[in-house]
Amino acid sequence: MNALLLSNSASDAGYLTHARPWLAEFASTLAGSGPALFVPFAGVTRSWDDYAQQVADALLPAGIATRALHQEADPACALAEARLIVVGGGNTFQLLRELRRRGLLALIAERVRAGHAAYVGWSAGANLASPTICTTNDMPIVDPGGFDALDLLPFQINPHYTNAHPPGHRGETRDQRLAEFCALNPQRMVLALPEGDALRLDARGLALLGPHDAMLFHGGLAPRALAPGKLSLG
């Protein structure tokens, strides 16, 4: 299985710019395989056409040409032929709902798990690669009809990880939220990815990319920092 999961898309450098070397390396293994298929369904407050154009412009310098899933006459057929599936961020609940109501969720999971398609996702697209969307930071603005997701990984991802907290705020911190998840799901690990980091899964194994340590949450254990490089989460 080949997957690249980014915590975030935008940075001071520009849209997806920080991830360009990782994306280019990832794409080089797929050379000559036709355009990637972009899934824009996490977008809520802008049109999917605009979103797809922004992503197409951002991925081209990494050597990735894209088509947009919502513009395909036969989305299932397009997915069945795609060698690279790219799932953008936005709202995780909306993303999952749109894929489920179109009957495309299982199809994506099968293609990627079988190694027939590679997977790139950021933010909501990284949540979607997890067993469930239970560790998203997003607001549950629509009911996705169940929280089960692509289940490409044996652990959960929490993107945009930070434990910073606005002064005077009385809501839960991120660490408290993740501790709640772990209390109800003690067997399930959560890998929290700070802004700028990514996770790469390929024949070489699992690697943490980027400048920051990630944080591993598991059951009642104290969160553990993991340095960039090869990861073993056993």
Next chain:
Amino acid sequence: MNALLLSNSASDAGYLTHARPWLAEFASTLAGSGPALFVPFAGVTRSWDDYAQQVADALLPAGIATRALHQEADPACALAEARLIVVGGGNTFQLLRELRRRGLLALIAERVRAGHAAYVGWSAGANLASPTICTTNDMPIVDPGGFDALDLLPFQINPHYTNAHPPGHRGETRDQRLAEFCALNPQRMVLALPEGDALRLDARGLALLGPHDAMLFHGGLAPRALAPGKLSLG
């Protein structure tokens, strides 16, 4: 219908201390009606017994004696007799799941809507009073089996409202999250309550209590500040 909905429980003054005058006024209208019934199901990382004790200690100075729903031999019977139902904060998804799986959600809604019981809720307990839990800030750590909630109000509440954002954070701001909700639910108003504020609904109508303006989000309109005092959201 009588309801008191607090944005938050803890403050620098102590647990529920800032709300004591509102709680005492609220309780005075129910004098002689027996103990209130506390619903601890939003608690995740501490025991419901401990949670119930903390709330009992905090409500007694406001003249409110409590029993805990999870300690009742017949919860439905206890709810059917309670004149005041108190729903504490924690995780909204867990709260809704526990009420739904016990078949108690509709019973609470009926009692409060009919005016047979008054309702006090904070944080997750305020989300629960909304039509749906779609404007909670909580992490979706469990699937509640549907997002429909008590539907005591004709609008959504967003508790712990702030648009402050940790520097460098690339996730959505609160305003962006609420704009996403409004984009998908253009008919549904959201009243965002800053820390320290509360909403009181009784025979006098709807009032915003506390030191801060609340923010009203509706469709594509710019968020509108509402000053404390009598509210009309028409």
